[in-house]
Amino acid sequence: MKKHHLSSLILRTAVAGFFALLFLMPTVLTLSNSFMSQAEISANYGVIFGSPAEGAYMSERVNLKLIPDMVTFRQFSTVLLMSPDYLFRFWNSVILVVPIVIFQVLIASLAAYSFTRWRSRWKEVLFFSYIILMLMPFQVTLVPNFIVAERLNLLDTRWAIWLPGFVAPFSVFLLTKFMRRIPVSYIEAAKLDGAGEWQIFWRIAIPLCRGALYAVAILVFIDYWNMVEQPLIMLRDPMTHPLSVFLSRINSAEIGVAFAVATIYMIPSLLMFLHGEEYLIEGITYSGGIKG
């Protein structure tokens, strides 16, 4: 019996280890490859990304390497100091995403408070339509967004992406689920003490939902940090595109730099993840159960 337990533990550990490796490998390889020199990248991946410079060594087969032969920060310094193109696109991403995160969370927490505090029949209907909107794929919601942006002359400006982003219903849904768990007695007590609604919102609802707000902010951030569809449709000038779109257009001559850019691009979201993982997991857990 004992032996059976041990062997199944070993089996489980092996399976888990295998999956862990699969899940980590792409990220770790991108990170480690960003510390390789252009020559090493060309040698390893020449068969994939095309011929390197004249006379350079190129391995006949692809060569996945975890540890660089020689660690160099050359690619990073190229990106940060010599290629304004990448930094410019990175800045495009930041300026598109950060306002959306801030305003979506702010507007959604106000709405969530209203949905929690004053319930009525028509508000349930409204909340239900928020859920429907949230479930609709981009292919559907981008059409109305586009029509409005065109009418209001917002096309080719950031507002065409900002404004729909500010009011996207996902955060409202998640924050309402959180706020409905605040005991009514807390709010009643504050009310008796003479607190106004605005005070209850800022002093009680918001602090109690701090973890939820962080989780929502992380989820909204990664969603928009990844955006591809909106800029392709709303911003016709490629100069204004975020790095998420631009990265795919890097040509093979710059493949070494590309790994460094890819690494830089994933640092903000990975840091947020490592810092707020507990909140994020709680947030994901609450997002389960549309019905409740």
Added chain:
Amino acid sequence: MKAAVAKLNQRLGEKLYSGAFLAPSFIGVMIFFIIPFFVVGYYAFIDSPIGQNFVFFRNFERVLGNLAFQTATRHTIMFSALAVPLAVVLGLGLAVLLEQKLPLKSQLRTFFLSPMMVPVASIVLIWEVLFHQNGAINDTLSNIAASTGWFSYDRMAGQWVDWFYSQWAQLPIVALFLWRNLGYNMILFMAALNNIPRDLLEVADLEGAGPWYVFRKIKLRFLSPTILFVTILSVINSFKVFREVYLLTGSHPYGRLYMLQHYMNNMFQNLDYQSLAAAALIMALAVGIIIGTLFVVEHWYGKDIEG
């Protein structure tokens, strides 16, 4: 009288507050989603924004009869039919795995969840290194073939599959989809597994029920709302896979990767509002039907455990 006025004032005040807190969101959603959605409905039934003649279902007929739309729909359905069940089953599998006794459990959870926080654009390079015709997957496969002799997979003999440009083109995308989404699904299942009443499982254990029996007859029943939710979520996410396809293969991908969003993008570029509107309505209807059906199925399956 005074009391009545005060009460009225209070009710009025509450209405005012309720409206004020909701207003930014409500106005925004109205302007950017709901009102234009009616405009979309209107566009779908007229011949052009200038002429504005009512044409009944002709736009829908045109979109449904369009070869590109049919192909895109077929590919999107193919992708979802492959990716969604895998995302649900493997997500549940990982959750069950992490429910067992294991070393480094919380680290494993972090590892499995981390891909969702890696931007797709950052991972595109590695995916190309892996799935390119001369890439690491083919290299490994041919090494396995050469060393075991079980099958033949030779580059010189032209046996190496060009993953992105062949009938297998959806596989690398499915792999990327699973890589990014399994962690999220796993977390949802872990929470649901945690919520199963312990005493029920203990009784089953005392009665001598085997783990497989317990899983099928008890856990799966309690998980059914979560399975529903994860399925809906995965269906929605599988429609978003254009992102991955675009970043990996550009706006004109190999046949099997031509998805609905590619079709929509072309329509946006041609400013073909009638097709856009009709296609958007068709898709909204399809999504509604899928989700509605899933709800009905879940209700029918899980009704005996829900209070």
